[in-house]
Amino acid sequence: MSHVFQPAPIPTVPVVGDARRFPVRRIYCVGRNYVDHAIEMGATGREAPFFFMKPADAVLPAEGEAAVEMHYPTLTKSLHHEVELVCAIGKGGRDIAAADALGHVFGYAVGLDMTRRDLQNEMKKQGRPWSIGKGFDESAPIGAITPAAQVPGIMKAPIALDVNGNVRQLSHIDKLIWSVAETIEHLSRAWALQAGDLIYTGTPAGVDAVVAGDVLEARIEGLSPLRVRIV
Known part of the structure; x- marks a missing residue:
């Protein structure tokens, strides 16, 4: 097959312990999926899950232990x-x-759903996407993916984010409003999931702003940490 330009x-x-890499097809994200964050963002109760998407090439994979650089948008x-x-x-x-x-x-990885919050809030006010x-x-920064069989306790693992060595977010995966399994169930009703899809499952409370020069370290017990430097 020929193309009008090079695709x-x-x-x-990257995948932990494997020279092969995980090809990304789509990135799905779950909104307001921890109770404390839902309250933080002005919601209450266990509302039905809702989703948004990021382009596959928004992914920013960490390579080894060094911090990956993210440009301030x-x-x-x-x-x-x-x-x-x-x-x-x-x-x-x-x-x-x-x-x-x-x-x-x-498998599973730790990731960051980076958000231009002022633009998101303005779109909300206007009822726009x-x-x-x-x-x-x-x-969509992301650490290396660990095969599921290697992290049997992932659903109760602590999740945390430090900025410049100071804790900003801290919770546990079992605080998800909709579990990973329930999220997959809901998503697969709306879209046919395929190998290569990534699901960002939601964030706990403590979201806040970062600036150029900040170093973020995202951690979930049992997974490779993710370090990001804002430049």
């Missing part, structure tokens, strides 16, 4: 961090039952 390379993420004066457990889909499907959902997971606030270049 862009497929975005990929244009148009914003309020860049916020949101630390999240990322679920990497290894087997696709539609209408997947929660009881079967974890069998579709290849959030894409400009959520789906910009380099908005």
Whole structure:
């Protein structure tokens, strides 16, 4: 097959203990999926899960232990961090039952849903899509993916984010409003999931702004940490 120009390379993420890399197809994100963050953002109760997407090439993978550089994005004066457990889909499907959902997971990673908060808030006020606030270049930093079998206790693991050595976010994965399995169930009703999909599962309370020069360290017990330097 020929193309009118050379296709862009497929975005990929490293895999722990494997020379092969995980090719990214789509990035799904879950909104307000921790009670404390939902309250922080003005919501109450266990509302039905809702989703937004980022482009696959918004992924910014860490390579080894060194901090990956993220450029402070244009148009914003309020860049916020949101630390999240990322679920990497290894087997696709539609209408997947929660009881079967974890069998579709290849592995897990720690990620950051970086957000141009001022632009997102302005879009909310106007009733417009959030894409400009959520789906910009380099908005999805992610650490190396650990195969699911290597982290059997991931669903109760602590999750944390430090900025310049100071704790900003701290919680546990079992505080998710909608579990990973339930999230996959809901997502697969709306889209046919496929191998290569990443699901950013939501962030706990403590989201806040960062500026150029800040160093972020995102951690989930059992997973490779993610270090990001804002430049």
